[in-house]
Amino acid sequence: MLGENQTEVREFILRGFYINSSAQPAIFTLILIIYILTLVGNMLVIKLVWSNVSLHKPMYIFLGNLSFVEIWYTTTTVPKILSGFLSRNNLISFTGCFLQFFFFFSLGTTECFLLTVMGYDRYLAICHPLRYSMLMSGRICSWFATYCWISGFLWSILPVSLISQLSFCRENEIDHILCDTGPLLEISCVRDFTIEVACSICTSSMLVATFSFTCISYAFIIQTIIRIPSSAGRRKAFSTCASHLTVVITFFGCATYMYVRPAGKHPFHYDKLVAILYTIVTPLLNPIIYSLRNKEFMKAVQKFIVT
Template identity: 60%
Template sequence: MEERNQTHVKEFIFNGFTTNERSKAALFTLFLVIYSLTLVSNASIIMLVWSNTSLHKPMYIFLCNLSLLEICFTTSTVPKMLSGLLSKVNSISFEGCFLQFYFFFGCGATEHFLLTVMGYDRYLAICHPLRYNILMSNYKCCLYAAHCWIIGFVWALFPVILISTLPFCGPNKINHFLCDPGPLLELTCEIVYSTEMIIIVYISLVSYSTSSCTLISYAFIIRTILKIPSASGRRKAFATCASHLIVVSIFFGTIMYMYVRPPGSHPFPTDKVVAVFYSVVTPFMNPVIYSLRNKEVMDVIKKMMRL
């Protein structure tokens, strides 16, 4: 049994996107620009909210947490991906691979819970406006956000520990640009169908439970909005949750495609494109979606630009 669990692989090598040097240079430039804009835009949202007392509300406290989360989420993979595009051999140590895996999954799980709580916040704001300040005070908001972070990173421990204890004895080339369950399980020395099924069920429980709670919140929200007599009132109510609904649809849709599917279904070229979308593009899009569709944020930005 001891020999069975022994790890022989000391490092992994990412196949990445391409071996063409011109393509690598173009991809490096593109991802570097997107990553830089992601850091700047999300950091700007955080500073904007905390420097303006008019935005010290649960909705924007959650938005701050989401921006911080997006910074951590994209930083867990993109810097390594960028360095790999400049290197002839894109390698990562065994420990570094599973550390990346942990932070990537921890941030992903935290975003599941955070987006669900943000949906609940919109439900309270629209369906129970008179009791909103009692049901969702700033203190309760911070408490909910803290629980999302803690639960998310505790949840991520199980798949990381489960896969890291499997025997890896070669080959060590990962057909991806990050350490992900599917490509890693392809490299183990034994048939791991049961392990893959356990991970799929484990991820599915979180994805389906959080997305279902979000859908329930929006079912009540839509029902309440349709009861508003004036068209302007309906537009205003919908505007407060439209940004969140867009972000939720993009995030849950891509995650479910990647991780909630039958064992062995790993079309890696497609997986790489989808992974780029939710690990690189979505963290860049979120602050743009929220700021451009939020009147209060835009008013604060305009006010600061006039100073």
């Protein structure tokens, strides 16, 4: 019976935003502009890191990987969000929904690992400057980046595969802007406690572990910065990790609100606002935050503009 019910739902309806029809063109245009700027900004970061020898350092190599993640992370959701403004029923196929869910979840997990590794890189640069080139060599940097990508995609297989096996026989309207864990569990025919707990543990453990490791790195960084005798030295040391810390707080703050919380009914209008922040706004802010607060990166931007 469950197998038959599963086949009844071949597509979902993403409800998206509840916006007055007169405001839809303006919102559509705003999201489209942000999406284009996100693509251009992150592509520029990748171009600069790739073409400038002065940026062939672990910090910028990780930043290039982060920008590549952001391009695809936002692309998994924003085009579908935009198409929802152009269609009466924002339909998405069963396969398309879970493909979006898998890539969105995988790329988000990859970003968590990358941000954690970037925090560790800053810890080595500030706390062990004399041994930094040995502890974070080009080979080790490449290994870390590869590990982040592989781990991010492997980690997402379990929750996505478990939820895809649920039956959706009564309701096919997802009250969200994308296919995600909570909304999909809400519309399943039977709430499977085992699957919910497994998905919650998988997501929460990853977020808690990566965020905790990042906090440990910054605890040692702050301890080292405090011991620097000159105020100019302290400002210089802190400036090298301020951009990363800003991104960490924004990204992990949103992710923790969405995924590290008790199961149950949650106001989806709040979830949609938070989802807008980490799917649309944050990918745009990342290249801006890193470029404006980094003199070496700004020099590369100026050189690129001049040439």
